[in-house]
Amino acid sequence: MEFIHTEKAPVPAGHYSQAVISGGMVYVSGQLPLNPADGSVSAGIEEQASQVLANLEQILVAGGSSLQKVVRVTVYISDISLWGTFNRVFAEKFGNHRPARAVVPTRELHHGFLVEVEAVAEL
Secondary structure (H helix, E strand, O other): OEEEOOOOOOOOOOOOOOEEEEOOEEEEEEEOOOOOOOOOOOOOHHHHHHHHHHHHHHHHHHOOOOHHHEEEEEEEEOOHHHHHHHHHHHHHHHOOOOOEEEEEEOOOOHHHOOEEEEEEEEO
């Protein structure tokens, strides 16, 4: 088992790793749309979706993987009405690659974030 850490994604605020490699897979912890450079958060869903996917990508790269090797994604979204915009940003980022995905609407996320994403990818 190998623990992944990159400064190009937000530092975990709790007792967990950004990602763990085990059995040829990369398991990425839930990522929030924090800008790793300064900890800022954009207000809109489009910007938050873009940031959270950029964070995910940086962690995957640090672990020796990529977005094109993602097999499963779980998306937690604060309001299902935001799904359409998130889905568009997701499709732009992933291109023709279509991993398995679940979108889970929640009432609210930590600190009022609009989206959180976790993923599993192959090495």
